[in-house]
Amino acid sequence: MSSETSLFTLGAHLRQGEASGDARQLFLQGGRQADAFYRQRFSHDKIVRSTHGVNCTGSCSWKVYVKDGMITWESQEVDYPTTGPDMPEYEPRGCPRGAAFAWYEYSPTRIRHPYVRGKLLDLYRAAKKRTGDPVLAWHEVTSDPEQARAYKSARGKGGMVRTTWQEATEIVAAAHVSTVKDFGPDRVAGFSVIPAMSMVSYGAGSRYLELMGGSMLSFYDWYADLPPASPQVFGDQTDVPEAGDWFNSDYLMLWGSNVPVTRTPDAHFMTEGRYHGQKVVVCSPDFADSTKFADEWLRVHPGTDAALAMAMGHVILSEFHVKRQEEFFLDYMKRHTDAPFLITIETEDDGQYTAGKFLTASDMGGELAASESAEYRLLVMDEDGSVKDPGGTLADRYGDAGQGKWNLDMPGVDPVMSLYADGGESVEVSLPRFDLVGESGPGTIGAGVIKRGVPVRRVAGKLVTTVYDLLLAQYGVGRDGLPGEWPSGYDDASGLGTPAWQEELTGVPAAAAERIGREFAQSALDSGGRSMIIMGAGTNHYFHSDTIYRTMLALTSMCATQGVNGGGWAHYVGQEKVRPITGWQQYAMALDWSRPPRQMISTGFWYLTTDQWRYDAGRVERISSPLARGELGDMSFADSLVEATQRGWMPGYPQFDRSSLDLADEAKEAGLAPGEYVARELAEGRLHFAVEDPDAFQNHPKVLFNWRTNLLGSSAKGTEFFLRHMIGADNDVQAEELPEGVRPERMAWRDEAPEGKLDLMVTADFRNTSTTLHSDVVLPAATWYEKHDISSTDMHPFVHTFNPAIAPPWDARTDFELFGELAELSSQLSVKHLGARTDLVAAPLGHDSPDELNTPHGVVPDRESAGWVPGVTMPKIIPVKRDYTKIAEKFNAIGPLPEKVGMATKGVAFQPAAVVEDLGKRNGLIDTSIGQRPAVDTAVKAAQMVLSLSGTTNGKLSVQGWKNLAQRTGHDASELAAGDEEKLITYADIVSQPKGVITSPEWSGSEHGGRRYTAFAVNKEYSKPWHTLSGRMHYFMDHDWMREMGEQLPVFRPPVDLMHLYGEAAPGQVLEDGSGGAEVSVRYLTVHNKWAIHSQYYDNLHMLTLGRGGQTVWMSPQDAEKIGVRDNEWIEVHNRNGVVSARAIVSHRMPEGTVYMYHAQERTMGTPLNEKTGKRGGTHNSLTRILIKPSHLIGGYGHFTYAFNYIGPTGNQRDEVAMIRRRSQEVTF
Amino acid sequence: MKVMAQIAMVMNLDKCIGCHTCSVTCKQAWTNREGTEYMWFNNVETRPGVGYPRRWEDQVENKGGWVHKANGKLVPRQGGRLKGLANIFANPNLPEMSDYYEPWTYEYEKLLSAPKDSSALPVARPKSQMTGEHINAPEWGPNWDDDLGGSLETMQDDPVIAASGAEVKAQIENAFMFYLPRICEHCLNPTCVSVCPSGAMYKRSEDGIVLVDEDKCRGWRMCVSGCPYKKVYFNHTTGKAEKCTLCYPRLEIGEPTVCSETCVGRLRYLGVLLYDADRVGEAAATERDEDLYEAQRQILLDPRDPEVIEGALAEGVPRSYIEAAQESPIYKLIHEYQVALPLHPEYRTLPMVWYVPPLSPIVDEVTASGNDGEDGKILLTAISRMRIPLEYLASLLAGGNLAVTEKTLRRLAAMRSYMRDIHLGGEGNEEIAAAVGMTGEEIEAMYRLLAIAKYEDRY
Known part of the structure; x- marks a missing residue:
């Protein structure tokens, strides 16, 4: 066959090339000169390692190309340490967003200079001229209602004026000093987010603010990315497998998680895992990017996922637990969950039986009752029929008697999971349900009660059953002879918990729910637990995220998957892992100088500051259990926040309706200990929590510093309320304020809601956002390609660096420089205005401390009988000395507390004296008023502090931590750091290449020997208890408020019925x-x-x-x-x-x-x-x-x-x- | 036999997550200059969808590629060079700007420069990069129908739907999609080179990269219309054609292309193929569209065959190229495992970017039917129950040849079943391998290449 034509042959001649035989191909030498253009374009002078430092959990290392002193473009680094011969690698990591970053460098949205809103600048300059003092000038402008209104109402309406760094930072420092002076330091707040991906940039700002006594606002809970089920079930913030561990899974559910979009650099581990036969099931309402990879797609109605999970649980419990009694599952549950623990059955006034509390040693007589922390010593029924302490509960965690015993060994104890016996005693327990059709009030929306039998015994005069028995009842898994309403089969749509029941709620075919549930369990059985659920925002961002997650987590623990590589939960929503957490906390919270820091729940903070509470008609009664005893019944949502703040359950800043500095002076004057004085003032009604009257002028937060964040364009739930009340700008709030009669009872109602509560809204950023456009002062920040910093994540086990590809251009400065400068200015201004003061910090009861032993049986005493006792029925009142003239000095040096008092992370103690000394040699020393101290006066030195003071990056501290932990658990797991004791990851190390971290007790998994990190591996393999009441993963929660909410057990709750609520x-x-x-x-x-x-x-x-x-x-x-x-x-x-x-x-x-x-x-x-x-x-x-x-x-x-x-x-x-x-x-x- | 070397690419669509990182890194590296705003040497399309430029696959309209005449001869669909010369001032077959999109930007600077007492929050309005005029909202873009966006308006215009006869309904019950990343195909039989009146387009003899000689280019744009993949673009500032260069400045120093190295889905493989240049014409002129895949595959030469090696050396192919060809991951995927298929072989340009087709979820009816989950074999999806119609994939990647398309999918599925047994601690079942004409050993090797896919194994 030939297509030779004269025409084509002619072409060959015309073009002086070598034509192929058929003349349709032409091979030319030409163009090499001309193509110099592309070679030239590709050429570059250097490549610098950096990454992107906020918002994203990717923590990808990038090559930034520089030519002629300009950043041209970026591409991913591919030099991560290997995962071994049988695993895909972590290269390349990155996504299109990161790949587009260089665009920002010279873009027209880049903020090149400091700006102040013109109206404010005019007022400030005039006032400064009059007073001759920045602090007095700020005071004058903000305390004069007319002037304040003038500049606040201009927010968001243009008119930004370029100024100098000196003037801009002077205004910001003056605002800080003036606010501390007039109202107390807790009126200053900082908002910056998710530090792991740029630890120093976050830490420099928080260090400055904490030294001042300001509050750092939380982010993880605020974003609703925190799954409350994680602390509820695991006693852990969030600990999840690294992405590489997805590959190890044999059954992977992507549940409400759109991995290709939200975990772009990691998605390949899922696509590749499929090739060794991993089945992928995607649960999403839409055909999402992830659905493309599904073997099966469960098309679920949004927010109803818990019903699907319960039905899968119903299948698993029915077939694998009750019918086949798979030892692998039952043994796991017995040791690692609260399933075998005994629960008291209570009789309500109307004769109904309900689930009560964990039976504890204090309920028993004799030796048990006399044991240490008996009220927290949860009990099980032994095979021999006696009630025993299995050990490892909270009772063993803090006292002397528990030394070496806080573990899951259960010596001499073989708990029974169920009290069921043929012909044994049983009672019908009333269980709340929330799956019914909603109606207008009063009472709980869409709730009812279902009665199902559980086997019981009588112990110490109480009826008891096990968590497992209650769980089977909750999931509708009946056994012969038990009374109550049980489903007739999987196809019984009226039988709460069945596949058919869930189909009506979720739209997922019953057959699919049944099959997927069965497969998930069977695959776990076949693989030793390698069934995994990747869960995401699609299930976690709901109001009832905790109940949704608990039903999903229950699947993972029923099937023995937690703590197993390739198994367990994998929550990826805004989660992070500051791998070197211990050192980072010292640096970022300034714990080396003063403790405790002020850390605030953002949701509560914004709810009050933006006055959303004034529009919230929600009553607790409408969402609580039909079996509630009324303890929460009369509260509005806002009232419950007041209650929790007053009790010291949650932090509350601003804390009181008086300056915390003045309070300290008053206490001293009264000759009372601070706590005593505050308690007295509260009891006598002279002092109130700020939360009781958030609209009072002196109770407003006054200064908000935003950096590494875009509050108003991103996370501000109820943005229009923010604009109206916090900013005082144009807004489109459509809601009406609450009329009389339905307002919160415990809060003062002011007829006129304040608008523009903040005196200063200041933002540092490199680009313009809704937040900068509403700010009074805008500072030009350096980008991620212009600074030194360090990054880690839980998606991979490496730490790596940012390095400046170019110096910050125009007037841009790094966060580190910026806050260092503010520290300097604030110190100077404080000489005249503040000096040294004592600050009373109202600190909440803290996790991983004996504060956990503060509510026996989760019974909440009423205020009258409880009184005001600091650290017991109210926050701890802790005096902190603050020399405001020394803020800069402290900012730049490591304080004495790490070596004097030590450091602790999650209850594990570290004594770093030798490390601090070593840091002094490497970082150099710097003069302070307490002598020479190790310097942290550059970002690199700050990073060195973080790396040196953490077990994950300093093998010595890791081994020390494991040894310290062993004293409590009786199990030495320091072999997990074996071989790494001499390893110290320094900044320079990770400039050249990302480095894998050291296995440390700061976290619950292991990277030892190149193992992929999975959460709770240490708990499972080293018998280490979870940080919970029982020391195990919890299905059951017995706090009074959980019972009131009807959420003692995993339960289906639909999305909030806004029609009937609002x-x-x-x-x-x-x-x-x-x-x-x-x-x-x-x-x-x-x-x-x-x-x-x-x-x-x-x-x-x-x-x-x-x-x-x-x-x-x-x-x-x-x-x-x-x-x-x-x-x-x-x-x-x-x-x-x-x-x-x-x-x-x-x-x-x-x-x-x-x-x-x-x-x-x-x-x-x-x-x-x-x-x-x-x-x-x-x-x-x-x-x-x-x-x-x-x-x-x-x-x-x-x-x-x-x-x-x-x-x-x-x-x-x-x-x-x-x-x-x-x-x-x-x-x- | 004339042995020549070609650097080619395989993309595993089964792994593509549609993230567009390849597009962005390519754009940042090559086309973020004046005159190239609308150019994406690398783009990613959601399929079913109309692509970029819109309906580029409609060759009745676009006249790209070659036509197989009844007499067995091939001519460019837009006509031979004479016809091209005749139409040189008015190429009637060019896509219009609206088929690509009118690039736009925003008045970013107005955010911070907004005057005091502005009546509302400052905003950056979009404006055309072509005219500088305000636009209220963009109306088309290079990825407009991403993730089936606007599917009721445009999806049925996907030329592959019509060509394949596949039933594609815009209903959620039937929804399916996958992503198609595209670069220049660096064809063995490139129409763009043949139709260029200036002799500016050429195929490099040592590695087959198709390039534009920017000095010679006179901006006639015959290459734009001649290319059936619409991967040659016209720079309206310089008046010259530009296209994907397969990152030769990187390849020449031993680095993979930008799009390959930055592909976070890890789905791109680069390598050298040896082929018989003497048989290119014959292969391209294979009569039936359905047979073109096989014909194209058959002109690839076994780089370990002594005769081929000898021929290559005789043609001046360097030893390093021959060694690279022997280690080439793409030769394995294309020729040994036969899981990669060429994009639209029926255009007869012998494209050198090959694709492993995507698996997909089972259809709703199967989900609802509740078959027996105890059987490990059907844990994984059966080809016949998948959402993506086989006809669609066959029309895209195999000239409509259903059998070869199904075979590639079955091999992927068989790999999953075979490897599952091993991953669960058991032995591989040779029957599974044999059912798709492979051995267990081959399947494991293919698994390593597709799943473990180390950097050095991909390039």
Whole structure:
């Protein structure tokens, strides 16, 4: 065959090349000169290692290319230490967002200089001229209502004026000093997020603020990324496998987690795991990016996942536990969960039986009752029929008698899981349910009671059963002879817990729920526990995230998967791992100089500061158990926050209605110990918590420092409320304030809600955001490619560095430089205005400390009988000396406390005296008023401090920590750090290459010997208890408030019924939109963006080009048809919280009735004015608001005890309902 | 036999997560300059979908590639060079700007420079990068139908749907999608080279990379229309054609292409193939579209065959190329395991970017039917129950040949079943391997290449 033609041959001649025989191929030498262009373009002068430092948990190492002193582009490093011959590697790590970062460097959104809002600048300059003093000037401007209103009302309306660093930082320092002086340091707050991915940048700011006495605001709980179920079940903030461990799994469920989008660099471990036969099941409402990889897709109705999980649990318990009694599962559960522990059965006034409390040694007579911490010594029934202490409970954790005994060995104890015996005694227990149709109040929405039998025994005069027996009842798994309402089979749709029952709630076919449940368990059985659930925001961002997660976690522990490589839970939502946590805490919280730090629950902070409580008609009664005894019954959600703050369960800053510095002086004057004085003042009603009157002028937070964050364009749930009350700017709040009669009882109601509570909103950033545009002072920050810092994550086991590819251009400065300078200025201004003062810190009861032994049996005494006892019925009152003239000195040097007092992480003690001495040699010494101290006056030295003072990066400390832990557990696990004792990871080490961390008791897994990290491996393999009440993973929770919520056991709770709680339209309703058009009510979900990481990268031109270049909402064709909207047409979305303008993306991958608005799209990019209100179209969080779940506020009881970002109310946002209409297609900007 | 070397690529679509990192790193490296705003040497498409530029696969409209005449001869679909010369001032087959998209940017600077007392929060309005005019909202982009966005408006315009006859409904019950990353195919039989009136396009003899000689290019744009993949672009500032260079400045110093190295899905393989240049014409002129895949595969030469080695050396192919060909991961995927297929072989350009087709979830009816989960074999998806219609994949990757498409998918599925037994601590079942015409050993080797896929094994 030939296609030779003269024409083609001619071509060959024309072009002077060598033609192929058939003349259609032409091989030319030409062009080599011309192609120099591309060679030139590729050439570069150097490549610098760096990464991206916030918002993302990827912690990917990047090559930044520099040519002629300019950053040109970036690509991923591929030099991670190997995972071994049989595993895929961690290369390359990165995603399109990170790959687009270089665009920011010289982009037109880059903030090049310091800016101050013109109106403020004028006032400040004038006042300074009059007073001659920055602090007095700030005081004057902010205390004069007219001046204050003038500049606050200009926020968000342009008029930013370029100024010098000196003037900008002087204003900021003056605001800090003036606020501390007038109102106390707890009126100063800092917001920066997720430190692991740039520890020094976070730490420099928090160090400065903590030295001042300010409050650092939490982020993990606030984002609703914290799964409260983790502290509830594991007693751990969140500990999860590294991404590489997905590969080890044989059965992988992606449940509400869109891994390709949200864990882009890690997704390959899932796609590759499939090739060794891992089955992948995806549970998502839409055909998500992850669904593409599913073998099976469970198309679940949003927020109903717990019903599916319960049905799977029903299948597993029925077949593998009750029918086949698989030893592998039962043994695991017996040792590692609270399943065998005894629960008392209580009789209610009306004769119903309900689940009560853990039976403890204090309930028994004799030796047991006399044992140490008997009230926390949970008991089991032995095979021999006697009640025994299996050891390893909270009772063994802190006292002398428990030394060496806090473990899971259970010597001489063989607990029975169930008290069931043929013909044995049983009672019908009433269990709350929440799956019924909602009705208007009063009482719990959609709740009822189901009665199911459990086997019982009588012990010490009490009826008891086991957690396992209750669990079987809860899951509807009956056994012969037990009374009550049991399902007739899997196909019994009325039988709560069955596959058929869940189908009606979730839409997932019963057969699928049954099959997947069975497969999950069978695969775990076949593989030794390698069944894993990757769970994400799709299930975690709900109000009832804890109950959803508990039903999912139950599957993992029923099937013996936790602590097993390739198995267990894998929660990836805003989680992080500051691998060198111990040293980081010392640096970032300034624990080397003063303790305790002020750390605040953000959700509570914003709820009060932004006055969302004034609009919240939610009553606890509407969401609590139908079996509740009324202990919470009369409370509003806001009241429950007051209660928790007063009891010291949760921190509350600003703390009192008086300056904490003045309080210290008063106590001294009164000749009383600080705690005694504060308790007396509280008892006599002269002193109040600020939470009781958050709108009082002196109770406002006054200064908010934002860095590494975009609060108003990203995480601010109820953004419009933020704008109205905290900022005092234009807003689109649609809700009405509460009328009389339904307002919180424990809070003062001021007729006029304050607008513009903050005196100073200051933001450091390298790009413009909704937050910078609303700030008074904007400071130009260096980018991630312009500074030194360190990064780690839980997605991989390495630490690595940031290094400046170029010096910060224009006026930009690194966070470290910025806060160092502020420390200097504040110290100078304090000489005249503050000097040395004593500050009284009201500290909450703390996790991993004896504070956990503060609420016997989880029984909450009423205030009258309890009185005010610091550290028992109220916060601890701790005096802290602050010499405000020495802030800079302390900022730059390591304080004496690590060697004097030691360090502790999660209850493990470290004594680093030798390490600090060594640091002094490596970092050099610096003069301070207490003598020469090791220097941390550069970012690299700060990083060295973090690395040296942590077990994960310093083998000596790791081994020391393991030895210290062994004293308590009786098991020496220091072999996990064997061979690493001499290893110290220094900054220079990780400039050249990322390094794997050392296995340390700071975490629960092991990297030893190249093992992939999985959580709780140490607990499982070294008999180490979980940090819980029982020392095991918990199914059952017996705190009074958990019982009131009906959540003692894992239970299905649907998304909050906003129609019946707040009067919103029911999802699916089509109404008239007020202008003749139709509007449809939909479930409104804010899922993670494919083209941004939170708001970052969203404004990046490359990302906007690959997306649709502005705010969009994904919706189904059915919903689009209801309102007559087509793809890319403008829509308006609104509800009681605000209004959003966006374009519709109509796609059949979306389910009817649900819309997605990719979260943290920025209204700064091409968003028009709302048609309805004429205000700038809102952001995704304009349609959400804060909802507080009281059970998240529990403290002072076992694992329900506060730690920063460990437990607390979450800023959940997935229960919202919104109305969508096709707006006018004429848009104005 | 004329032995020549070609650097080629295999992308495993079964691993592609659709993240577009490849597109962004490529763009940052090569096309973020004036005149190249709309160019994506590397782009990623959601399929089913219309792609970038819109409906590039519609050759009736675009006239790209070659036509197989009844007399067995091949001519460029847009006509021979004479016709090209005749139309040189008015190439009628060019995509329009709206088929790519009109690149836009934003008034970023107005955020901070907004005057005091602005009536609303400052905003950065979009504006065209072509005209500088404000636009209210973009109406098309290089990835507009990402993740099936706007599926009711455009999805049915996907030329593959019509060509394959596959039933593709815009209903969530039937939803499916996968991603198709695309670069220049660096074809063995490139139309763009043949139709260039200036002799500016050429295929490098040592490695087969297809390039534009920027000095010679006169901007006639015949290459743009001639390329059936629409992977040659016109720089409207310089007036010259530009295209993917397969990152030759990197390849020349031993680095993989940007798109390969930065692919976080780890799905790209680069390597050297040896082929018989004398048989290119014959292969491209294979009569039936369905047979083109096999014909294309058959002109690849076994780099361990002494005769081939001798021939290669005789043609001046350096020893290092021959060694690279022997170690080539892509030769294994294409020729030994036969799991990679060429993109639209029916365009007859003999494209050199090959694709492993994607598996997909089972359909809703099977999910609802509740078959027996005790059977380990059906833990994994059976090909016949998958959501992506086989016809669609066959039309995209095999000239409509269902049998070879199914074979590749079955091999992937068999690998999963075979390896599951081993991963659970048992032995591999040779029957599974034999059912797809492989041995257990081959399956394990293929598994290592596809799953473990170390850096040095991918490139």
